[in-house]
Every structure is written in C-alpha cells, then in structure tokens.
Amino acid sequence: MTEETMTAPQRSMYLLGGRRVQVRDLLDAQLLEPGAQLRFRRRRVGAIHHAEVTGSGRVRLLPDGQEFPTPSRAAQVAAGMRAVDGWLAWVVVKTGKPLDALRQELLDRAVATAGDQARVETFEVRVHERLREARKRAEDNAPEEFSVRELLSLWGARDRGEQIIRIEADLANHGLVTSPSFRKVTLDATVRLVVAPAYADERAAAPAQVAPADVDEGDGDGDPIGLTVGNLPSALGGLKFVAPNATFDEAITKLLLNDFSQLAVLNGPRNLRGAVTWTSIAHARHANLDARLSDAIEADVVAVRYDKELIDVLPELQRTGFVFVRDQDNTIAGIVTTADVVRAYGEMALPFFQIGELDRSLRRVISRNVGLDQVAEICGKAVRSFDELSMGEYQRVLSDGGVWAALGWPLDRVTFIERLDEIRRIRNDVMHFKPDPPPEGTIEKLRKLNMLLRRYGDLS
Known part of the structure; x- marks a missing residue:
C-alpha cells in the first residue's frame, strides 16, 4: 500500500x-x-x-x-x-x-481521527499526548528532565537502535529537541526536552545552543551520527579539579584518592586554566624545590565539545593522552583519556569479531553438509555461492529438519535455533555500531555459541 x-x-497513524x-x-x-x-x-x-x-x-x-x-x-x-x-x-x-x-494542528487531527476509529488509546496516541505535554512545559520554561534511558522507554526502546529515526521524527514533529543531544551522551546522562530554537545566534553560535529539530530532514546535511566524545561515560560524568592557587598536597591527594594521572585546573566552571599531571609536578619540583603548584600547570591542553566526533579527537589524544570535555552549557564537565577510548572501541570491536567468527563457522558447517540447490530451495532464491548467505538465511537452513538430521548433532534443534535467532538480532545492532554497549551477557552468548560450533561443527 x-x-x-x-x-x-x-494516514493519521502513519x-x-x-x-x-x-x-x-x-x-x-x-x-x-x-x-x-x-x-x-x-x-x-x-x-x-x-x-x-x-x-x-x-x-x-x-x-x-x-x-x-x-x-x-x-x-x-x-x-x-x-x-x-x-x-x-x-x-x-x-x-x-x-x-x-x-504542523501541531495536523497532528492533533491525526490523534482525533485515530481515536474516533479505534476507540482505544493506541501507543502512537500516547506518545503524541506525552510529547504535547512536554512541549507545553518547555514553552512554560519548565522543561522535563529524563535520563536518556527513560526517554527511550517512552517508545518502548532499550537503546538507540532501530527506533532512533522514529524517535527523532516524533520529537521534530512536536518542535522538541533534547539538551544535550540524546544521541551524543550516555544512556544514563540527563537530558531536557526543550523547544527547538528557530536558528542559531547569527553573531556567534554559543556552545550552549541546541541544534534545531529538523535541520537535516533527509537533506543529507545534518549532524554526524558516529561515536561522539559524549558517548563515553567519563565525558560528562563529573570532574575532579583544583584551583590555580591550590597546593601540591591538595593536588597529589586528589590524584591518589581517585587514581588519576591528571587533574583539571579551573578558575570557575567554564574557565579552564590547564592541567596538572604527575609528570608536570615532577618536572616543576625537579627544577625548583620551592616551586608552587602554579609552576606545574600545563597550559597547552584541549577542551572539546561533548558532541564532537570521537574519531576527530584521536590525534589530540595520541599527542597528550587526554582531553577535557565541555557540556551543552560550555561547562568543563569531564575528561576523556586514551584508556577511555581503548575501552569504548574494545567494547564495540569484541562482539564484532565474535560475530565474524560465528558467520564463518556457520557458513562452513552449511557448505560441508548442504548443497547449493538445497540451500536455494530452503531460502526461496537463487544462490550462487555460500558467501551470499545472511545470518537469517543460515538460520532458515539450519531450521530445516532434513538439514539438522544430516548434521547428526546431539543437540536440540529448537533450542539451538532460538539462540541463533537471538544472536541474529544482536548482530544487526552490532554491525550498525550503535553508540550503546551491547546488552549484558552478549559477549558471553557469542563466545559460548562459537565454542559449541567448534566442538560439534568439525571445523578443522
């Protein structure tokens, strides 16, 4: 249709x-x-x-x-x-x-039409009513606050996966945006639902401003959607710092208590004066036994906005090992270190590699036990090579009773296929490199399924 x-x-519900x-x-x-x-x-x-x-x-x-x-x-x-x-x-x-x-009048008509037809409170209507209420509160300068996780739950979503385009469309249709952008922070970060500004200040776009709700609208000129600095937990997770007139004892105590390698030096929440590190402290004291902490301040430090693409920050991280992070209000709100980035990319890469191994193992099992003609018949399409098969097609082939019997595995087919279907859904999220970590237990499920295939699949 x-x-x-x-x-x-x-059309109204659409x-x-x-x-x-x-x-x-x-x-x-x-x-x-x-x-x-x-x-x-x-x-x-x-x-x-x-x-x-x-x-x-x-x-x-x-x-x-x-x-x-x-x-x-x-x-x-x-x-x-x-x-x-x-x-x-x-x-x-x-x-x-x-x-x-x-636009708001059109949406209200859509709600009325849907209500007249269904006589029940549909999911779509509930979302519309909830966002209309949020718009009114935002216009009254009393914006609602949520964690990103709570915001996503309004749509029944657990992470920023396949529903994110719909969520952004619903927000845009109601003239709303989140501050900070819910795409560019962690799931547990707090965001406010605010009315989208008509346009940025033409003299100088202040860092605190929020991008309008529909500037991309499918034009291909919207904000980048890769992993951002703010997607790392430490970026907006609070900051330990010292004032420029602090003592060595204060700085060293904070470094030891928090197991840090560096501290921000702030003269007010937005005024970054630099950083002190174990190295800068050692250099200052080595040069002058009577040195003060101000002598150990490294002024050549970088602060980036939370919504900056993480890949663009890597050269600076390679040079210094850390960058400070400004939030939507231009406050120095956190720090990102090389270790944070390694951890983040590691969390994304490990399931990717595990799924790669699973894909190769399933393809080898099928190619050794099933002919291409039979695969084509089961999948309902022409298949020229086993390399063309998707994870869903692996699942359909192995679901076939004849194929399963030919494998001769002492395993329950239904239970195996249920786990494979679960992995297929996980695979879709992993291959799209969502900014959110995979669900708890994902790595272990992938590892155990790969171990099972190595044991029974005769993959040597």
Missing part, C-alpha cells in the same frame, strides 16, 4: 508514528494552500526573506525561484546559515501562523 492510497485513519511531517501533508489536509506566501523575519539583522509553497509541497524562495523539499533547507539557503528550523522561522503571511502551528 502506498502513502497515496491510505485511508484517513491509516503521521503519528512513521516519519516527519512534510509541507505536502499540510496541503493534503487543506491547512495550507498552494501558492501560500511565507515570510522569514530576522529581527536581529533587520532582514526579511520571502517564499511561497508550490503545489507539490516544496518551498520556493522569492524572487530567485530556488525550490527546496523542506522549510529548513529553504531557510538555511535564504539566510546563509547552517542551522535553521524552517518550521519555526517561516510564517504564513495570510494567517500570521508559523508552519509549526499548522
């Missing part, structure tokens, strides 16, 4: 829980007319940009005629800015309403 052939209730609202949805709902005039007023610089809505739901800038698929992309180009939430920036000239207000 295509989107165009959906009934009204089906909008509530499927994707970001688009301008053409407003046209379809007759909340906006083709040719509607839009205005984007930038009061700070005294500029006004004009656009109109095309019949296909694109935004056409006036007078140059450039067309864009999303309000945000149109606003970015019109203003020459990187981050603009076009739903808040563009106002319909005829009514004085921002596009965001029409």
Whole structure:
C-alpha cells in the first residue's frame, strides 16, 4: 500500500508514528494552500526573506525561484546559515501562523481521527499526548528532565537502535529537541526536552545552543551520527579539579584518592586554566624545590565539545593522552583519556569479531553438509555461492529438519535455533555500531555459541 492510497485513519497513524511531517501533508489536509506566501523575519539583522509553497509541497524562495523539499533547507539557503528550523522561522503571511502551528494542528487531527476509529488509546496516541505535554512545559520554561534511558522507554526502546529515526521524527514533529543531544551522551546522562530554537545566534553560535529539530530532514546535511566524545561515560560524568592557587598536597591527594594521572585546573566552571599531571609536578619540583603548584600547570591542553566526533579527537589524544570535555552549557564537565577510548572501541570491536567468527563457522558447517540447490530451495532464491548467505538465511537452513538430521548433532534443534535467532538480532545492532554497549551477557552468548560450533561443527 502506498502513502497515496491510505485511508484517513491509516494516514493519521502513519503521521503519528512513521516519519516527519512534510509541507505536502499540510496541503493534503487543506491547512495550507498552494501558492501560500511565507515570510522569514530576522529581527536581529533587520532582514526579511520571502517564499511561497508550490503545489507539490516544496518551498520556493522569492524572487530567485530556488525550490527546496523542506522549510529548513529553504531557510538555511535564504539566510546563509547552517542551522535553521524552517518550521519555526517561516510564517504564513495570510494567517500570521508559523508552519509549526499548522504542523501541531495536523497532528492533533491525526490523534482525533485515530481515536474516533479505534476507540482505544493506541501507543502512537500516547506518545503524541506525552510529547504535547512536554512541549507545553518547555514553552512554560519548565522543561522535563529524563535520563536518556527513560526517554527511550517512552517508545518502548532499550537503546538507540532501530527506533532512533522514529524517535527523532516524533520529537521534530512536536518542535522538541533534547539538551544535550540524546544521541551524543550516555544512556544514563540527563537530558531536557526543550523547544527547538528557530536558528542559531547569527553573531556567534554559543556552545550552549541546541541544534534545531529538523535541520537535516533527509537533506543529507545534518549532524554526524558516529561515536561522539559524549558517548563515553567519563565525558560528562563529573570532574575532579583544583584551583590555580591550590597546593601540591591538595593536588597529589586528589590524584591518589581517585587514581588519576591528571587533574583539571579551573578558575570557575567554564574557565579552564590547564592541567596538572604527575609528570608536570615532577618536572616543576625537579627544577625548583620551592616551586608552587602554579609552576606545574600545563597550559597547552584541549577542551572539546561533548558532541564532537570521537574519531576527530584521536590525534589530540595520541599527542597528550587526554582531553577535557565541555557540556551543552560550555561547562568543563569531564575528561576523556586514551584508556577511555581503548575501552569504548574494545567494547564495540569484541562482539564484532565474535560475530565474524560465528558467520564463518556457520557458513562452513552449511557448505560441508548442504548443497547449493538445497540451500536455494530452503531460502526461496537463487544462490550462487555460500558467501551470499545472511545470518537469517543460515538460520532458515539450519531450521530445516532434513538439514539438522544430516548434521547428526546431539543437540536440540529448537533450542539451538532460538539462540541463533537471538544472536541474529544482536548482530544487526552490532554491525550498525550503535553508540550503546551491547546488552549484558552478549559477549558471553557469542563466545559460548562459537565454542559449541567448534566442538560439534568439525571445523578443522
């Protein structure tokens, strides 16, 4: 079924829980007319940009005629800015309403339609009502706070896996973002649901600002989504520090009590003066027995934002062994060391290698016991090589009673396939390199399944 052939209730539920609202949805709902005039007023610089809505739901800038698929992309180009939430920036000239207000009206209609049809409180409706309440509280300057784990649970998710696109779409549709970004911190970090700013300060984008909710909207120009500095527990986990006028005894005591190799030197929560390390202390005292702690401060240290891509920080970590981390409010909130990075990449790489071994073992077992023709018949497709098989197809082949009997393993087929299905789901998460660690026990399950295959699979 295509989107165009959906009934009204089906389309309503699709909008509530499927994707970001688009301008053409407003046209379809007759909340906006083709040719509607839009205005984007930038009061700070005294500029006004004009656009109109095309019949296909694109935004056409006036007078140059450039067309864009999303309000945000149109606003970015019109203003020459990187981050603009076009739903808040563009106002319909005829009514004085921002596009965001029409978006909220559309979602409210979708809820009403779904409720009239189902007569039950659906999951999608509950999420909508919850986010609408959060939007009101954010507008009243009383934003709700959650751990990332609690936020994800609103959608029934345990981690930032396959539902993350839907979660971001639901937040964007309600004009909400998290501060800090829930993608770029740990699962136990606290985030606030706040109203997305219309656009960043044009004079200087302060580090505390939050990216607008829909600046990417599928345009391919959004924030990077790799592992970030803030995904490491120590990045925003609190910071031990000393003041510039502290004593050697204070610094050494804090280093010993916490088993640290370095301490930040702060003159206020945002003013990083440098760091003291065991090495800098030794050098200072070796040069002058009467040295003070200020003589041991290393000023050549780096502080990076929590949302910086971790891979971009590796050269600095290689040079110094550590970087300090600024949070969304520009406060020095934590530290990331080389050991933290090794641990993080190790947690990601170990299941990856275990799954690689499992893939090779299953392929070898099947290739030694089953012909390609039989595999093709079981999988329902042409198979030219065993290397083409996916984890799900390994599972289908081994689920076949004839294949299992041919293996001659003294094992229960149903129990084995249940574990293999569990590993298949884990594999999908691991191969996408989520920022979250695998579920507890994942490594052990992979290791034991590999041991079992080595024992019974005759893989020598």
